[in-house]
Amino acid sequence: MQLPEHGANPRHVYEKFGMEAPAEINDFSENCNPAGPPRAVFELWPKLISRLNAYPDPSGEPFLSGAANYHGIPVSSVIAGNGAAELFSLIAERYRGKQAIVVHPTFSEYEATLQAKGVEITRIVASEEDGFKLPVETILNSLSSASVVYLCTPNNPTGILPERADLLSIIHKAGEIGCEVVLDEAFIDFIDESKSFIAQVKDFPHVIIVRSMTKMYAIPGIRLGYAVAHPDVIAKLKSQLPHWNVNGMAAAIGAVCLDQEAYRIAAIGHANEERKKMTEFLKHHGCTVTDSETNFLSFKPPNARKLYTDMLKQGIVLRHSENFRGMDGHYLRIGMKSSEEMEKLRGKLTEWFENERFLE
Template structure:
């Protein structure tokens, strides 16, 4: 049975498994803001028309400068891409025939992009899924002849945070060995940012941080992500990227998002309230849940061997969860659920209640 490698695009999921799609479907498999995008996007949408006939700024200005100011870094240390996935692809291109470490469970695009570039992968795994504690000694042992270590913080799929002090410990170790570290912070803006590695950029030239704007600001269809790292790396990657690779509409929309900081704080508060209720519900059902700091979490049924049956029961009844069949270390025995509005969460709970005969 071939599962899709990502969440979202649920229509293709029903087609693949030849399951009749209900009239109403709640997609809990993706992690985009449940409350949509900032109001300014709808209010100013007509202003984008004047950008359609003109080429975008080749360096994605003024968004590049605004993002640099937001993160208190120099403009020359920041590179914007057509989504984080584009930047991951070009970053991986630097490691052909070189050893790269990834720690599972983690975002599947790391392995996909690295294998496409024929990198020599070393795949480690955390011992405790719920806490997501890194196997530090195993990582250090492998770093001695590795070109790069990939870390996802907060982790996808678990939502767990890696303490900044742990990342700095690895940066110090890697700096002495010439081992780079990529920290993917696609969901860090769902936190208070205290564990972000961005402030460490100034001290560790072996650090690169990846960010995404699509999840928090509800603009997955726009595609917008960025790297923060040493100047030389930014220049190297920029030389390889296509000219005008960030479109003019994305630049404008990104600018409007940054202007609405209240939207981010309100989104965090709303999702946190819904997530707290979901966590309480799942624990009542004797599920195990991950220690998530983001707008999603993973849970394991009290009977993990029935996970696949429950997944398809949800699918048939109009709720799409994220399977973990392609997350090494979770092996299909967990499910990821994105935090959505009350109606969607109530539907999920209704299905689980029925599953347990309540």
């Protein structure tokens, strides 16, 4: 049976299995900040009603300037999108009918948006034996055939952050041969802004960086993201966007979110603490765990499909890896939730591991 492609839709998973969803579901398959949206968003909310009868700013202000200020870059280097998802679709248009390199296992939307534009995909699969580390040499050797390479930093579903030196060697070689590089930094907020490539993008006109507001600020429903690139690239992308692509409420919420320094620091601390605890727990039970630096991790239990379905029955939704090439269903991904939820998950997993051992 083919499982739903994305996390974050637990009811669809139960439907697919023909199971009745339990009244209480703990969803570890999605990776948003468990703290929920910043308090400032709730304070702003009642005021947003007055914006309903006005068209939004066509460039996504005040969010656009907020993002530029946040990174200390010119507004001309930024484009706002209806989620990173819209920007991926827009960016894929640049490569219509050409060739792209996608490094797996990774986020499925790169291929989905590229294939919709007739792009031919060269797939490179990071090796499990090598801990899914970025296969730099293979990428360097393949660049000459491609118009673009997509890299997810940190990568979804492994959580691995590529080494800066590795990224730079790919970016330099790509620049020399006229290949563009798309970096997806949707989860970099949970690591450290200093790890972002945005500060360097001015030196590399062939690099496009995509950011999402969804994950850190827990606002998947509002749809907001942005991309950073050379002003000429941004101008071209803007010319292809539908007018008013970012709604006025989203633009106001996004600007407020970017001011929330203390909220971000707390989220990074929580993600680190819970990821380390969960990693240790899973390794103690004999699982291989990806070397994640962000707010999710993937692990390989003895029988992933069984663990996945056994947990579903108990209202625990993990993310399967059946559509992640290179993991092929053998891994499960866990998003870091509240400490209480993580404790509950460890309790359920302990019971499962003990029961499996008993059945051996």
